[in-house]
Amino acid sequence: MLRVENLNKTFGDKKALNNISAAFPEKQTTVIVGPSGSGKSTLIRSLNFLERPESGHYYFDDQDIDLSKRVDNKTILGVRRRTEMVFQGYNLFPHLSVLQNVMEGPIQVLKKNKREAAEEAHELLAKVGLAEKADVYPTQLSGGQAQRVAIARSLAMHPEYIFLDEPTSALDPELELEVLKVLLQIANEEQSMIIVTHNMAFAQQVANKMIFVEDGQILFDGPVKEFFNTDNQRIVDFISAMTFKNI
Amino acid sequence: MWHIITTSAPQILAAGLKYTIPISIVSFVIGLIIALFTALIRLSQRKGAFIIIKAIARFYVWLFRSTPLLVQLFIVYFGLPYLKIQGVFPNGIQMAPVAAGILTFSLNTGAYCSETIRASILSIPHGQWEAAYSIGMTRPVILRRIILPQALRVSLPPLSNSFISLVKDTSLAASITIVEMFEVSQQIAAQNYQPLVMYSLVAVFYALFCSVLSWLQGYLEKVTSRYVTPIN
Numbered sequence: 001m002l003r004v005e006n007l008n009k010t011f012g013d014k015k016a017l018n019n020i021s022a023a024f025p026e027k028q029t030t031v032i033v034g035p036s037g038s039g040k041s042t043l044i045r046s047l048n049f050l051e052r053p054e055s056g057h058y059y060f061d062d063q064d065i066d067l068s069k070r071v072d073n074k075t076i077l078g079v080r081r082r083t084e085m086v087f088q089g090y091n092l093f094p095h096l097s098v099l100q101n102v103m104e105g106p107i108q109v110l111k112k113n114k115r116e117a118a119e120e121a122h123e124l125l126a127k128v129g130l131a132e133k134a135d136v137y138p139t140q141l142s143g144g145q146a147q148r149v150a151i152a153r154s155l156a157m158h159p160e161y162i163f164l165d166e167p168t169s170a171l172d173p174e175l176e177l178e179v180l181k182v183l184l185q186i187a188n189e190e191q192s193m194i195i196v197t198h199n200m201a202f203a204q205q206v207a208n209k210m211i212f213v214e215d216g217q218i219l220f221d222g223p224v225k226e227f228f229n230t231d232n233q234r235i236v237d238f239i240s241a242m243t244f245k246n247i
Numbered sequence: 248m249w250h251i252i253t254t255s256a257p258q259i260l261a262a263g264l265k266y267t268i269p270i271s272i273v274s275f276v277i278g279l280i281i282a283l284f285t286a287l288i289r290l291s292q293r294k295g296a297f298i299i300i301k302a303i304a305r306f307y308v309w310l311f312r313s314t315p316l317l318v319q320l321f322i323v324y325f326g327l328p329y330l331k332i333q334g335v336f337p338n339g340i341q342m343a344p345v346a347a348g349i350l351t352f353s354l355n356t357g358a359y360c361s362e363t364i365r366a367s368i369l370s371i372p373h374g375q376w377e378a379a380y381s382i383g384m385t386r387p388v389i390l391r392r393i394i395l396p397q398a399l400r401v402s403l404p405p406l407s408n409s410f411i412s413l414v415k416d417t418s419l420a421a422s423i424t425i426v427e428m429f430e431v432s433q434q435i436a437a438q439n440y441q442p443l444v445m446y447s448l449v450a451v452f453y454a455l456f457c458s459v460l461s462w463l464q465g466y467l468e469k470v471t472s473r474y475v476t477p478i479n
Contacts, residue, residue, distance in 0.1 A: 048381050077383060085381035091374035095396050095474050105382040108392060137474040150378075157382060 001026050002047065002161055002192075007056035007067070009042055009216075016042040017053055018216035024161065024209075027190040031203040031224070034213035035238070040196045043213065044163050047194065048085045049076045081109065084154035088166040090146040092138040098125065098149050099134040105157045117156075124152040128182050144175030148182055155186070162186075164195045168202075180206075200242045204228055212238070251444055255435045259428050259449055266427035268456065270345065271414045274352035278413070279406075281357030286364040287390070304361075311358035317419050319355060323347045324423040348420045356413045360406060367402035368394055400471040407464035411457045418453070428452055 002024045009017040016039045024030045024047075032040045045051040047058075055068040060079060065071055092101050102121035106112040112120075125131050128148035138146055147167055154162050167183070168176040180202050187193060187206050197203055203210065203224070210227035212220035212235055220227055220235055230236065240246050288304040291297065311319065324347040327340040342350070371394050379389040421430035432449035436442045 050377055050380065073385075077385065080381055081383040083381070085377070087374060087378065089374055091372075091378035093375065093378070093393055095400075104392065105384075108388050109383040139474065139476040153382075 001059075001061065003059040004043075004047070005057040005059070007043070007046060007053045009039075009046065009051060009053040015039075015216045017046070017056075020056075020213075020216065020218055022211055022218060022221060024192070024194050026160070026192050028208035029187045029193045029195060029206050030209045030211060031207035032194065032196045032211045032213060033198070033200070033203060033238070033242075034219075038213045039216040040213045041165055042216075044165050044194055044196050045085075047161075047163055048083055049079060050085065081157075082159060083161045083163060084157050084159040086147070086150050086154055086162060086164040086167050088169050090138075090143070090150045092141075092146055092149055092153070094138050097135050097137055098130065098141070101138065101149055102153045102156050105153065110157065121152070121156060124155050125149070127155075127185075128152045129178070142175060143171045144178040147171065147179045151179070151182055151186070155191075161192045161194060164193065164197075166196050166198065169198060198242060200239055248441075248444060251439060251441055252448060255432075255439075255445065256448060258435065259431050259452055262426060262431040263428045263452055263456065266345070266420070266425055267414065267417050270348055270352065270417050270420065270425075270427070271410075271456075274349050274417075275356060275410050275413055277349070277353035278356035278360055278409075281353060282360035282364050285357065285361035286368065289361070289365055290368060307354075308358045308361055311355050312362075316351070316355050316416055317422065320348065320351050320419055320423050323351045344420070344423050344425045347423060348417070348425055352413060352417065352420075355416075356409050360409050363402050363405040363409065364398065367398035367405075370401050371397050400468075400475075403464060403468050403471060407460060411460050414456050414460065415453055 003022070005021045007017045007020040008015070018039075020039070020043060022043075032044060034040045042051050046053050049071070052071075053067045058065040058067060058079075060082070063075075063078075065075060065079075092098075093104065096104060099118065099121050102124055103114070103117040106117040106120065107114060122131065122134060125134055128151055130145055130148055130152070133141065133145060133149075138149065141149065151162075151167075164183070168179050171179065176199070180199070183193070183195070183202075184206055195203075195206070207224040207227075210220060210222065210224050211218055212227070214234070220230065220232065227235070228239065285304045285308065288300055289308075291301065324342065324344060327342070327347075329339050331337060331339045368390075375393055375397070376389060379393045384392070417427060418429035420427050421433065426434075428449050432445045436445035439445070
């Protein structure tokens with residue numbers, strides 16, 4: 001299981017993470033919500049060492065990484081091998097075909113042979129509904145297709161956890177739906193996931209656990225049912241704003 | 248006049264094939280290797296004693312961009328034989344003209360190209376690094392597989408500029424006794440008193456060589472841009 005304790009991170013004079021502690025259970029989907037600039041992206045990016053908190057502990061199973069000390073490359077690579085990140089902007093490799101995008105990690109990092117990697121890449125592309133796009137370049141994809149390729153690319157690494165940082169925020173609702181369906185399917189297969197999203201309807205469906213972040217602090221951490229039935233006024237207001245209830 | 252051209256053109260072309268083209272190609276290849284390493288050193292995030300190497304790389308680029316190529320050729324060919332260091336070079340550093348030329352041209356173009364390559368690497372969006380990092384790639388693998396292939400496309404036009412400049416700059420090699428195209432045209436002009444014809448003729452040859460490079464640039468740009476949606 002993945003767990004963080006007392007994470008602190010400042011950007012200039014802004015505290016992005018203010019003594020944050022949270023656990024992310026295995027085989028479950030944890031959804032992180034909160035207003036823009038609340039620190040949720042910083043939190044999820046810290047889990048993959050794309051941001052470095054100044055202090056705190058990162059626990060991965062029985063591994064304890066003290067973030068206030070220098071973390072060596074081997075430790076970071078170890079964590080990154082077991083986790084994958086999906087970005088709001090997809091970040092596909094534009095010079096590689098869709099198939100090559102999915103094969104690149106398995107070949108370069110997992111040292112799989114080409115045939116094996118290609119076979120699995122084809123399977124994964126079929127799974128995200130893009131079997132016929134294997135040979136095109138990423139620029140020829142719609143946003144929803146690109147994000148599904150990015151999801152396939154992360155699945156190819158067989159990660160223990162997938163972190164998704166606002167995976168559908170750049171998409172219109174129809175394309176968003178394509179991506180959300182894929183994520184729901186993966187969640188049902190008990191892939192451990194942590195998702196930052198603004199889509200409350202999706203959060204309600206996919207989440208086992210909700211975390212609400214504001215001003216670098218956690219205001220709520222608990223089961224999804226409790227979150228949507230909370231009487232915490234701040235969270236009630238947030239949910240109604242995100243779902244356009246009182247427009 | 249036609250007779251002058253037909254008799255001298257083969258001599259100029261021969262000098263081009265023997266010196267101008269080989270010196271240009273060899274110098275550019277060596278220069279590119281120097282440039283790539285210099286760019287990577289300058290972009291490295293390594294600290295400690297490595298900052299000395301970074302400082303040397305920066306000094307090198309400064310030195311070769313801040314002094315005239317002709318002066319550099321003179322220092323290497325005429326000057327270095329006087330650099331007598333007891334035990335290391337007791338008789339100074341003496342080089343054949345072509346070796347001195349290639350060394351100087353390589354270092355000179357390497358300095359310029361290193362800035363081109365450095366800029367092209369920096370132009371690749373940071374998200375490419377992050378995506379590759381999250382897959383678990385190490386920095387060298389990311390550079391080789393993800394960043395440099397994309398940077399190559401960006402750097403092709405300015406690198407072609409450098410190559411084309413280099414071809415023309417090899418005419419300076421005449422001043423360190425290399426009998427390349429320009430030197431040959433000077434010698435013939437001194438005999439037949441037709442400087443206008445001879446220098447125009449050699450100019451045509453330079454233009455021909457550079458045109459081939461321009462065409463090659465266009466071809467390479469097309470190949471390396473096949474993944475980019477064309478802008479109409």
